Amino acid sequence: MPTATPYQQLEQEFRRLHAFRGVLALLRWDAAVTMPRASADVRGDQLAALEIESHTLLVSPRISRLLDRADANARSLAGWQAANLREMRRLHDHAIATPQSLIARMAKAFVRSEARWREAREANEFNVLAPQLEETVKLVRSKAELLGQRFSLDPWDALADEFTPGLLSRDIEAIFTPLGQRLPGLVTEAIEIQAAAPALPIEGRFSASRQRGLATDVMKALGFPFDRGRFDESDHPFTEGVPGDIRVSTRFVQKDPFRGLLGALHETGQALYDLGLPAEWVDQPVGQDRGMALEESQSLLLEMMAGRSRAFVTFLRPLLEKHYGAAGPEWSEENLYRHLNRVARGTSRTDADELTYQTHIWMRYELERRLLSGELAVRELRDAWIALSADRLGLVPANDVEGCLQDIHWAIGSFGHFPSYGVGAVIAGQLWETIREQQPGIDAEIASGQFGGLLGWLRERVHAMGASLGVPQLVQHATGRTLSAAPFLRYLERKYLAEPGTPG
Template sequence: MTAPAAPETPAYLELARRHERLHRFEHLESIAGWDQAAMMPPKGQEARAAALAELGALMHGQRTDPALAALLERAGQEPLDDWQRANLREMRREHRLATALPTALVEASTLATSRCEHAWRRLRPANDWAGFLEVFEPVLDLAREQAQRLADHQGLSPYDTLLDRFEPGMRSAELDGLFSDLRTWLPSLVSQVRERQAGEVVLVPQGPFPIEAQRRLNLEMMRRLGFDFEAGRLDESTHPFSGGVPEDVRLTTRYQLDDLMQSLLGTIHETGHARYEQNLPWAWITQPVARARSFGLHESQSLSFEMQLARHPAFLQQLAPLLVEHFGAQPAFEPGNLQRLLTRVHPGHIRVDADELTYPAHVILRYEIERDLIEGRLQARDIPAVWDESMRTLLGLSTLGNERDGPMQDVHWPSGYFGYFPCYTLGAMYSAQWFAAMRRERPDLDAVLARGDLQPVFDWLGERIWSQGSRWETAELAQRASGARLDPAHFRAHLERRYLSEN
């Protein structure tokens, strides 16, 4: 239900009514997209792609209704409170982005990405780069056209317009500075940690781990992390993701019989996303102001769960008996071994399986490639060679001839999500900053976690991040939550504390 507005705000009330209607359409779009990735039979693909394209065109038409410009202008003169003014700001932003793109382009992009994402699920296991290129090049062409139209409209570079959709206010020049700083100290830290870990004995859990037992463990972990099963569910997909809407959050994971940690950590990661969505400001839930502020902030929530909490020694003390309960006792489930296992630094090909230290290299690689793709400095056919060169430079690995574990491994580009990848490392930086602020305010936080009490973390995130939605722009939200704008020094301090501390 939309928060009430005063009767002397007729233009604002009309805008709120229209956005409530859009929210209902977005609900249907999200659930149809989740079903397409998780449940839909293969022969439903063409019809589903056409339906989503039709729905996308319908929603775009509503967002670009010529009457909106006048309503937005009049609403700005009405007596609005702080939440309403923030909502109006977000409405204007949405209108500005929508009116830069013709409906036919939006419809064509939706159709192309639906087809490409569906084909990707079949082509990646076959390592069929040539087949993938056929369905990917139209997606890239349409993304470039969107980026150029947005650039002409906003006065930004083409890539920055796509980045801004996921991380409002962020620009590639700022990212370049953040990532350049990472490059100055991260390789040395990786080397130090690998040398330090060289003599460690690490036991890998021995399977097989029955899928149903893994699923029961995941559901139990979601309950402990506060997931509301009255407002969401867990399913399975090729690539783990969270979707749906705050009223009905859909999470997916994937299972392997010989590796329970992939599914468990993926589920914990997606549960962080879900807690954010389920705890957005409900009084405004049908309005733009109730949306998560940015995808970098969204990733900060999933990484707060997966990296900050799930690898904390106190958390692993609680996890160990659960593993024994679901899979039987084995030495690898001892808490100290779990700590060594989950903080093991080892460069690998797969981003979602990467350790905390080498993960940023995967993000930098993808960021630099997608920026050059959108700006026209790189063509799709050249991606494998550039990917291999970057992988060799950043991680000392090669992917030549192995596109399945190289540029085809992620769902983002097939889905047209150019500009998303930087949000992962921004999220890691933000999550380190959140926990630094928590520890300043509660010096006993680690002792509280050791008692198995996670509630102080949930309370802090709920009050400072979740409940705020998009009331504040990103920099101000960070300032209000933690006392400072984004400061990557917290990320470095966190990594050095976790990986180089004697404790």
């Protein structure tokens, strides 16, 4: 048997790391869905042990040597292998910049602050979380500074690179400047237009089991593989797992017939992305998704663009009759469309329409940069949140659960993540525009519950590329155009400035 090349040995090592990633995913899924409440300390030890093990493997002198030897022979590698080697190098260089002791402390602290976040939400009191969040922010700041020094980046940029590989904050801000100029006016115009044609209210109590039944039917139509995946309820919608065992969860709110469904659509978008990643590279770095901004684009394309289109409402209408016994004028297609696309300034990010959503993102962007730099103390976060809400949204949250406790991200140590939601929307807008140009029958397909055309396009142009390209290159490859906010803005204007009743 010939000796394995350095590159082949690297593939073998990263196969082990992939298995550990899957195990870590299950540990997190269980912590959010099935773990007993008081077991967070035990889980923290387990996560820490496995994170350290993964980290030790990734930064080992053996991997460093193999990378150097493989780099020296990179000319002999085929395209995907070369891209895989680049991703291996990226992961290795990032990991080696964070010491093991810090990783272990972060893992334990994040589990504790996540548990405290849940308690704080139950008590509706930010101060229950604050002391633990302070510890978490301190640790994240240490990591950001180390990464920043290593890669000569601003600390926040160093964290954000994990979520939007290939995009720096100056690129992100350049993309968003036109949005920031146009959106405030567009929000006002949309609200005025919609006020002239208001949606009838949809009232009632919709049990979790009915909402689950509806979402399950929709997920089946989208091709979610229930024999190799799960659909559960948790405090915050999320997707976790690996292709072959992918787990989606959503949150049901009894008086809102669509909240659980839209959360499920959002997460199913990400799950279908994971499932469409190149099968032959599933256990290698190049076979992974291209970061959170891309994941978010797949979620928003499904939840916001396809999932709230007139065509989708046509598909949905009989399912609402089946699961909710929907009857009456408030359940007409026109009213459902208005209901699902209503624009309103509100305090909740996850409930926000796609116009005001961007305001929430930039609010969090500002706050987390100030928290990270130390300019804002954790104990002042609630006041800062309230002040910024008042300024940007013209609203003050009624309490902590509706304000600074609404997101799980900071509690689990996730900083640099929020802007990827905004970038994700911009990417989704550009993909959606291209799909609609290239597949003129797409509306008729969606209306009849056929999602093969939409998903086939995404699978071929986006999912199948894995992590072989950077974010801007991937968008260029998929759409043939440079990444820009213009298509997203065109989509928003066409949709929200249209006369009521016109096809959207």
